[in-house]
Each structure stands twice: as structure tokens, then as C-alpha cells.
Amino acid sequence: xxxxxxxxxxxxxxxxxxxxxxxxxxxxxxxxxxxxxxxxxxxxxxxxxxxxxxxxxxxxxxxxxxxxxxxxxxxxxxxxxxxxxxxxxxxxxxxxxxxxxxxxxxxxxxxxxxxxxxxxxxxxxxxxxxxxxxxxxxxxxxxxxxxxxxxxxxxxxxxxxxxxxxxxxxxxxxxxxxxxxxxxxxxxxxxxxxxxxxxxxxxxxxxxxxxxxxxxxxxxxxxxxxxxxxxxxxxxxxxxxxxxxxxxxxxxxxxxxxxxxxxxxxxxxxxxxxxxxxxxxxxxxxxxxxxxxxxxxxxxxxxxxxxxxxxxxxxxxxxxxxxxxxxxxxxxxxxxxxxxxxxxxxxxxxxxxxxxxxxxxxxxxxxxxxxxxxxxxxxxxxxxxxxxxxxxxxxxxxxxxxxxxxxxxx
Amino acid sequence: xxxxxxxxxxxxxxxxxxxxxxxxxxxxxxxxxxxxxxxxxxxxxxxxxxxxxxxxxxxxxxxxxxxxxxxxxxxxxxxxxxxxxxxxxxxxxxxxxxxxxxxxxxxxxxxxxxxxxxxxxxxxxxxxxxxxx
Ligand code: SF4
Ligand code: SF4
Numbered sequence: 010x011x012x013x014x015x016x017x018x019x020x021x022x023x024x025x026x027x028x029x030x031x032x033x034x035x036x037x038x039x040x041x042x043x044x045x046x047x048x049x050x051x052x053x054x055x056x057x058x059x060x061x062x063x064x065x066x067x068x069x070x071x072x073x074x075x076x077x078x079x080x081x082x083x084x085x086x087x088x089x090x091x092x093x094x095x096x097x098x099x100x101x102x103x104x105x106x107x108x109x110x111x112x113x114x115x116x117x118x119x120x121x122x123x124x125x126x127x128x129x130x131x132x133x134x135x136x137x138x139x140x141x142x143x144x145x146x147x148x149x150x151x152x153x154x155x156x157x158x159x160x161x162x163x164x165x166x167x168x169x170x171x172x173x174x175x176x177x178x179x180x181x182x183x184x185x186x187x188x189x190x191x192x193x194x195x196x197x198x199x200x201x202x203x204x205x206x207x208x209x210x211x212x213x214x215x216x217x218x219x220x221x222x223x224x225x226x227x228x229x230x231x232x233x234x235x236x237x238x239x240x241x242x243x244x245x246x247x248x249x250x251x252x253x254x255x256x257x258x259x260x261x262x263x264x265x266x267x268x269x270x271x272x273x274x275x276x277x278x279x280x281x282x283x284x285x286x287x288x289x290x291x292x293x294x295x296x297x298x299x300x301x302x303x304x305x306x307x308x309x310x311x312x313x314x315x316x317x318x319x320x321x322x323x324x325x326x327x328x329x330x331x332x333x334x335x336x337x338x339x340x341x342x343x344x345x346x347x348x349x350x351x352x353x354x355x356x357x358x359x360x361x362x363x364x365x366x367x368x369x370x371x372x373x374x375x376x377x378x379x380x381x382x383x384x385x386x387x388x389x390x391x392x393x394x395x396x397x398x399x400x401x402x403x404x405x406x407x408x409x410x411x412x413x414x415x416x417x418x419x
Numbered sequence: 420x421x422x423x424x425x426x427x428x429x430x431x432x433x434x435x436x437x438x439x440x441x442x443x444x445x446x447x448x449x450x451x452x453x454x455x456x457x458x459x460x461x462x463x464x465x466x467x468x469x470x471x472x473x474x475x476x477x478x479x480x481x482x483x484x485x486x487x488x489x490x491x492x493x494x495x496x497x498x499x500x501x502x503x504x505x506x507x508x509x510x511x512x513x514x515x516x517x518x519x520x521x522x523x524x525x526x527x528x529x530x531x532x533x534x535x536x537x538x539x540x541x542x543x544x545x546x547x548x549x550x551x552x
Contacts, residue, residue: 072503073505074544130541132541134546207507207511207542207544208511208542210460210510210511211430212431214460214462215460215510215511216510217507217510293503293545295544295545296544296546297544298541298542303544305503305505305544305545358521358522358524359521360519360521370459370460370510371510372506372507372508372509372510372511372519373505373506373507373524374505374506374507374544375505376503376504376505376506377504377506377524378504378523378524378525378526379503379504379505
């Protein structure tokens with residue numbers, strides 16, 4: 010990008026901006042910030058060029074269960090010292106195969122002795138996600154740890170309690186969040202199935218989708234033109250950063266059976282941030298009947314309108330964003346290729362879609378009102394001058410990199 | 420004996436069966452239907468008061484026919500603090516007591532339409548739907 014922003018009588022003739030120019034405006038409280046919904050309305054009225062000239066940053070949001078989430082905790086040392094080979098927080102095991110007193114608590118971990126799915130469908134009322142929420146709420150949590158003794162770490166067990174403020178570090182690190190796009194899940198079988206996409210009724214009686222569509226972060230920067238390593242974001246009610254691409258980051262362009270291109274899918278983000286400055290409105294334990302426990306995470310990504318191309322993508326509407334319809338009774342679990350067609354987010358949000366010539370009611374798993382609120386909060390932060398945008402250290406791989414998924418043999 | 424209040428839930432296959440007729444004829448039960456609903460997916464819900472000697476046998480018959488039988492509880496409330504307005508309950512709720520307003524996509528709970536089937540109680544990932552006894 011050239012950074013040429015010739016100002017002529019107060020009207021910018023060029024539609025290109027740099028990160029530095031936008032940040033200067035943010036600092037002076039002059040930046041024009043809009044949510045992705047507002048940008049859509051603005052572009053409809055004034056077009057891409059005017060939008061690129063007049064709008065500096067667009068904010069996106071998503072608030073949805075994201076299983077690949079968790080936190081690194083560092084508890085501090087006891088007297089005498091213990092290495093902490095195995096660690097439990099409220100009976101939920103945290104992974105402690107790290108240096109002394111460090112552990113990672115995962116969102117989907119459930120307590121020892123949970124009945125799981127033995128009384129199907131299991132309820133999974135409490136898990137790692139709920140525990141993370143309680144930590145953020147400053148609730149006192151039981152800590153139990155065992156270890157073999159060493160000369161430097163002689164203590165072999167400890168039972169105590171902690172709060173988030175009493176431990177040294179708590180770093181939310183989510184290896185796979187903010188899925189660019191997601192399946193619309195249905196059930197072709199004659200029995201009810203219990204999935205991470207919720208309860209799916211038999212014989213194609215409902216369809217669940219899980220994306221904020223036109224507000225969703227990676228659907229608004231589909232080719233990773235602005236988001237990359239180091240991008241500052243809204244994470245769990247506080248400030249976070251993009252650490253890397255997420256696991257299973259396989260950016261691609263969706264195509265239907267006729268070869269028609271239906272937009273991007275497959276990107277994910279690995280996110281990091283200080284848990285101590287987040288809040289439980291946007292980090293919430295969740296339970297999926299018959300499936301497991303998880304964490305609902307609120308994420309907001311700012312997109313700087315550097316040029317018209319970025320604006321075009323950021324202004325894409327629900328009617329032009331598509332999800333594949335996938336059968337979760339057979340195709341998904343058995344990894345059979347193919348789908349039941351594509352459906353736009355506008356159709357999904359209407360409450361009814363047509364699958365195999367049948368009218369099927371739809372429901373979301375991802376909170377659209379939550380996504381809208383996050384985009385609004387992030388807009389406020391940027392407008393207030395408290396949140397500046399970041400030029401990524403490195404952009405993330407896009408579909409041109411043709412990363413393909415390996416299949417696990419066995 | 421005071422009448423027992425129960426909720427019956429029917430799947431599309433069981434909606435068609437003449438179970439009420441059987442309850443009267445074969446089990447000699449007195450039935451007072453309080454609420455009835457069949458949704459477009461042909462899932463039915465009946466809230467009944469039942470009295471009679473063969474009450475237990477009648478319930479046993481219903482269960483054998485694949486009808487779910489649950490005691491009627493006082494009511495259901497939505498804990499607004501816990502609800503994230505995800506919307507995933509709205510196609511589980513058989514009567515649209517839980518529904519999405521468009522285009523805001525906000526989720527609302529209309530108590531008047533609730534037949535207290537409790538399907539939302541377990542289906543809600545945030546445990547926002549609470550049973551009031
Ligand atoms: S499933 Fe629960 S959290 Fe989601 S909208 Fe319904 S009541 Fe609210
Ligand atoms: S109990 Fe829940 S699912 Fe059943 S009718 Fe009431 S709101 Fe709907």
C-alpha cells in the first residue's frame with residue numbers, strides 16, 4: 010500500500026490508507042469507526058469508494074462456544090516447593106507437564122468421576138469452561154496437586170485454594186477460535202442426536218448453524234488481507250492478540266456441486282490475552298447435552314479499511330455468505346465427503362431453509378445479539394482512542410497457500 | 420384423590436395414535452385436558468389432569484406406546500443474566516414460547532405459550548431456563 014492520502018480541501022482523493030495514518034486519527038479522536046452492519050448500510054448508500062475514503066475501521070464480533078480454548082496458569086511456589094506433576098482445580102484436571110507450578114486448564118475438561126455419557130445424554134453441567142468463568146469472577150477455587158519429590162522440589166502434595174488475583178499469571182490461550190465459517194448441521198437419521206451443534210431432531214426436523222455471518226470476523230477479511238500475527242483484538246471482554254493461525258487453519262474457497270464459488274471457509278485463529286483483565290460476560294462456561302462442556306468466547310476483530318478491496322469484503326452481506334449443510338448422523342461422524350448443498354446466512358437467519366425439498370426450521374448456536382454488542386464495544390474503544398489498530402508482524406496463510414488437512418491413519 | 424397433573428409428549432409417529440381413547444376405555448381414567456399443542460413438525464404436547472384407580476397402569480401403557488410422561492411443574496423462567504441469546508433453544512421449544520425476533524435476532528420467552536415440557540432446560544447450553552416448582 011502506497012500510503013498516499015492526498016488531502017485536497019479536506020476530501021481525501023485517494024482511497025488508500027496506512028495503519029499509521031489510521032492510528033494517528035484514532036489518537037486524535039478523529040477516526041471514523043463503524044460496525045460491519047453499519048458499513049453494509051453505508052456502502053449500500055454511498056458505495057465502496059466513499060466508504061473507503063470516509064471510514065477508517067470496521068469492527069466485527071462473534072460470541073459462540075469455542076471448545077479449543079483454555080488458560081495457562083502459574084500458581085506461585087509453596088514452602089517447601091512442589092513441582093506439581095498433576096494438578097486439579099475444583100476436581101478438574103489441568104495439564105501440568107510443564108515447569109513447576111505451571112498448568113494449562115482446557116475448556117472441555119470435565120471433573121474426575123463425572124458420569125460423562127454413561128447416562129445418555131450426559132449433562133456436563135460443569136467443566137473447564139465454567140472453571141475459567143469462575144476464576145474470572147474472582148471466585149475461590151480448590152487447588153490440589155501431587156508430585157514425586159526431587160532434591161529441589163521436595164514437597165509431594167498440596168491442597169489449598171486460589172483466586173485469580175492470588176496466582177501469578179493467567180494467560181488465556183485458545184489454539185483454535187473464530188472459525189471463519191461453519192457447517193449447518195442436520196440429522197437425517199430416525200433418532201435424536203446430541204452434538205456440539207446442539208440437539209438435532211430426527212428426520213431432518215431442525216438445522217443448527219454457528220456463525221455471526223455478516224458480523225463474523227474472518228468472513229469479513231476472507232483472504233487475510235489485514236489480520237495476522239500480533240493483531241490486537243477484543244477477547245473475552247478485554248484486550249487480546251492474534252498469536253498465530255489457529256489449528257486446523259485450512260483456508261479454501263467453497264464450491265457447490267456445479268462448481269459455483271461460494272466464498273471462503275476454513276480459516277481459524279489462535280488467540281492470546283491476559284485473563285485477569287477479561288470479564289465473565291464474554292467468557293462463559295457452557296454445556297452441550299450428550300456432548301460435553303465448553304467455553305463461550307466473545308471475540309471482536311477490527312478491520313482497517315486500507316483500500317477498496319478490503320472494504321468490499323468487509324461489506325459482504327448475509328445473503329452472499331454461505332454455509333454447507335452437513336448430516337451429523339452419518340456424513341460428519343464417519344467422515345464421508347459431500348454435503349446436502351449450501352445455504353446463505355440470510356436464509357439461515359430467516360428461521361427456515363429447504364433441505365432435500367423439505368422445509369426445515371433453523372436455529373443459531375452463536376449469539377448474533379452478542380456479536381453485535383461486541384462489535385459495538387470495540388467500535389467505542391477505537392472511537393474513544395483507547396484501542397489502536399496493529400499492523401500484523403506477518404499475515405496468515407490464505408487459500409493460495411493450499412494447506413490441506415492430513416488424515417489420521419488408524 | 421386429587422387429580423395428577425402430567426405432561427405428555429408425542430413424536431410424529433405417536434401423535435397419530437388414539438391413546439386418549441384407550442386411557443378412557445381400557446383404564447377407566449377421568450381426563451381433563453388443560454393444554455394441547457401440535458407443532459408443524461407434528462410433535463405433540465398434552466397437559467392433562469388424570470384420575471382413576473388404574474392411573475399407574477395408564478401411565479405404563481403410555482410409556483409403552485413411546486409417549487413421554489412427566490409430572491407438570493409450576494413453571495419455567497428464563498434467567499436473563501445467564502441467557503446469551505444464542506437462540507439454540509428456539510427450534511427445540513415445541514410451541515415457540517422461546518422465539519427469535521427478526522431482524523434483531525434477539526431471543527424472547529413468552530410465558531403464556533410455555534407448556535412446561537422442560538425440553539429447553541437441558542438443551543440450553545447456558546442453563547438459563549430454570550424450573551420453578
Ligand atoms: S439456549 Fe439458553 S442461552 Fe441460548 S437463547 Fe435459549 S435460553 Fe438463552
Ligand atoms: S418448557 Fe421450554 S421448551 Fe417447553 S414449552 Fe416451555 S419454553 Fe418451550
